[in-house]
Amino acid sequence: MGARRLRLTARGTALLTLGGAALVAGVLLGVTSLVQVGLLLVLTVASSVGLLHLQARDQARGALHLTRRVTPHPVTEGDPATVEVALTRDRTGRTAPRLDRLEIAERAARELSGGGPLRARVSRERHALRLTYAISPTVRGRWGVGPVQLHRADPFGVARWSGPLGEPALVAVRPRTTPLSITSSAMSSDADRVVLGARSPSPDDTALRDYRAGDDLRRVHWPTSARRGELVVRQDERSGRRPASVLLDLPADADAGEWSIRLAASVAVALVGSGHHVRLLGGDVLDAARDHHRPDATGAAVAALLDQTVDLTMPVDAAERTAWLRTAVDTLQADAGGSELVLALVGELDDETLGALARTGETTHGWAMVRTAETAEPLATAAAERTAQSLSRAGWAVCLVRVGEDLAACWERLLGSDDRAVMSR
Incomplete structure (x- = not known):
């Protein structure tokens, strides 16, 4: 002043x-x-x-x-x-x-x-x-x-x-978002209902999450609670759409980070538009994203997701980046109930983090875009290829994306990966 x-x-x-x-x-x-x-x-x-x-x-x-x-x-x-x-x-x-x-x-x-x-x-x-x-x-x-x-x-x-x-x-x-369509033939196949936009196959059409003080005890899912050794409750999905989490791995580079945020925000907005309850996990504002945002006619869910991205910052080093990503993965593992969709945008990962992320495919349905550098020649480095192959072997639908390329092209490439990953499980 x-x-x-x-x-x-x-x-x-x-x-x-x-x-x-x-x-x-x-x-x-x-x-x-x-x-x-x-x-x-x-x-x-x-x-x-x-x-x-x-x-x-x-x-x-x-x-x-x-x-x-x-x-x-x-x-x-x-x-x-x-x-x-x-x-x-x-x-x-x-x-x-x-x-x-x-x-x-x-x-x-x-x-x-x-x-x-x-x-x-x-x-x-x-x-x-x-x-x-x-x-x-x-x-x-x-x-x-x-x-x-x-x-x-x-x-x-x-x-x-x-x-x-x-x-x-x-x-x-x-961030500026790009309209993305999730109406694709790969996502509406009857061969496997575990696809984006498909109705949940769960008979009670619910997801599970950790019990929180004040939750109705009638919503406790006792079989899963007994298996985990802690209370979990049903999270009803009235629309019949799977809840979805967009997992964002932020790099230290500012340009790559801003491009990643725009892509993750575009995916989240597209999922809300198709009727999913969506949350964005990653970065240093994780506390604001524990619950899924419910789509509504007023656009409040989209507004909440975009507002969350406003305060995202880039990690100062590789250790902070890994810590943020591990916190997001731990949240997925704690809250997943077997029917959640996970759309991850990640970079090259170390073995421990990669293993933790891959294991979330046991309780979720994972789609991943593995980010490579803007100047990477060929498209992916060896580390990015290894990350993509590990996730694919764990049952994820995976594609490689390059920093700076058209966001819609990245999304279409991910949809095309369905034939090689999700549909083959």
């Missing part, structure tokens, strides 16, 4: 210097008129400074009211949005300035402007002032705007006050 500052203008400095000189000369020479002129100039400067000080004090006491609105909000990266700042005056403030004489400015993060200048439009009235400017965010995340910077001058132009008003705000920028 900028500092408050009260300073004399060049005119004010000149008047104060001239007034002081006239006052001293008048006293020394005994010229009354010269003393009067000097006093007048000094008092003019002093009264102007005093007025600005009182106005600043009134502002601190709430004489000016600030509201800021971003439309639409949250914003999608690459889409334009409008920021409107409205400043109104409490008319009971005796020294509050006329707002049509104020100068106003606001800064925004470079990520909201694409690195270019922001052009604002200001509309002024005596008791209201509005600042409007367009933003076009280019990077997912939360980016700052504000605080508003005010500049005011006294009526004589001898002093200026500058300072902030209000608090800065954060604009949430969601």
Whole structure:
């Protein structure tokens, strides 16, 4: 936040210097008129400074009211949005300035402007002032705007006050998603109902999850609870669609990470659109994703999933990346009840993590896209090939994807992998 500052203008400095000189000369020479002129100039400067000080004090006491609105909000990266700042005056403030004489400015993060200048439009009235400017965010995340910077001058132009008003705000920028279709012949075959979009073969059409305080004991699934040694409850799926988890393995590289987030978000949105209850697992915001989001007509499930991606960050090193992924895999293993779909986007994995992920196929129905570097030649490195082959042997439908390629192409390649993996189990 900028500092408050009260300073004399060049005119004010000149008047104060001239007034002081006239006052001293008048006293020394005994010229009354010269003393009067000097006093007048000094008092003019002093009264102007005093007025600005009182106005600043009134502002601190709430004489000016600030509201800021971003439309639409949250914003999608690459889409334009409008920021409107409205400043109104409490008319009971005796020294509050006329707002049509104020100068106003606001800064925004470079990520909201694409690195270019922001052009604002200001509309002024005596008791209201509005600042409007367009933003076009280019990077997912939360980016700052504000605080508003005010500049005011006294009526004589001898002093200026500058300072902030209000608090800065954060604009949430969601990742851009690509429409993906899950209506594919590979996903509607009668040879095996364990496919995306298919009805659950479970007779009670439920998934299982860990018991939580407050759950109805009538929903406890006793056979599974006895086998695991801990309580699990049925999680009803009224739509008949399998619950689905999108597992995201975030790399340390920022470009690869942003591409991965866009792909995972696109998959999650597509699954919600087809009627699945979906959650997104991975990264450092796992606590927000323990439960599945239920699709509804208002789009709340899609909004919740996209909002979760806003705060995702990249791991600082390989150890943190592995820890995040293992936490997500552990959640899958703890909550899976035998009918959940898992769609994983992972990179090259070490043996321990790969083994843990592969074992989730025992209680879930897994689909995986194995990520390779953008410059990988051929398509996959040996480590990525090993990861893909291990998951495929464990019963997953697997395909290789390259960082930066078209998201729809990655998705279609995964659907095509069904004939080689899921349908052969």
